[in-house]
Amino acid sequence: MRNLSLGLVALSAILWGIAGGLGGFLMDKGWDPLIISFYRGAVGLVCLLVWFLFRPTRLTKLLVLWAIVAGIGVAGNFVFYFIGIAESSVAVAATLMYTAPIFVLVISFVFRLEKPSLFKFGAIAFVIVGIVLLTEVYSIDSNQVTTLGLVAGLGAGLAYALFIFGFKYASDHGEPQGILMIAFLTFTFIMLFFVDLKDTVSVVSSPDVWWMILLGVFGAGLSFFLYLTLPRLKPQAHPSG
DSSP: OHHHHHHHHHHHHHHHHHHHHHHHHHHHTTOOHHHHHHHHHHHHHHHHHHHHHHSOOOOOHHHHHHHHHHHHHHHHHHHHHHHHHHHSOHHHHHHHHTTHHHHHHHHHHHTTSSOOOHHHHHHHHHHHHHHHHHHTTTOTTOSSOOHHHHHHHHHHHHHHHHHHHHHHHHTTSSOHHHHHHHHHHHHHHHHTTTSOHHHHHHGGGSTTHHHHHHHHIIIIIHHHHHHTSSGGGSOOSSOOO
């Protein structure tokens, strides 16, 4: 079971990596990061709705509330991630996005959900040093990352932390399929206020529509399903210990 869990996590990570590459590819073809983000989530929603229809679960008020929080996190994560890619690279944006555990720890310290320790502060420091070395923020003339790319990448990490908290507390009241369905419904609703509707609809008649569908299947539907299929794979709001 442990090997299966690790395998699903690894496969999900691969799919998320492919999604980042597809997003960069679509941006190179002229598509706006917001539209790419929208289709990633909207296609993912369709996949998750199918999962929910085959495995229906009860939706409680608290589940819906925390799932909406998770959905806000998904919206911020997808949008900031693709903006980060546009302003830097897939590697830099992905690395900055995975500062999420730092935000989770800091928030846990503030709200007394986690007890601070020298080891945990040391871990945070090492992550920050690694990010600084990767992004070369100390070099003013660096062409690898812009200020907007740096802020967007960190924003993706903060939004991912919000998703982790939302999903964690929602999972106390229901199953992943119900939580993710509500979360991605929330995502889709939010994104409708930010995308250019004319350009968004034009994707349907574009040759790139299949790339958008593939992005959504790999980057949201299938990856989230695999990552959250087993109970032990549910993300934790804060580390143990």
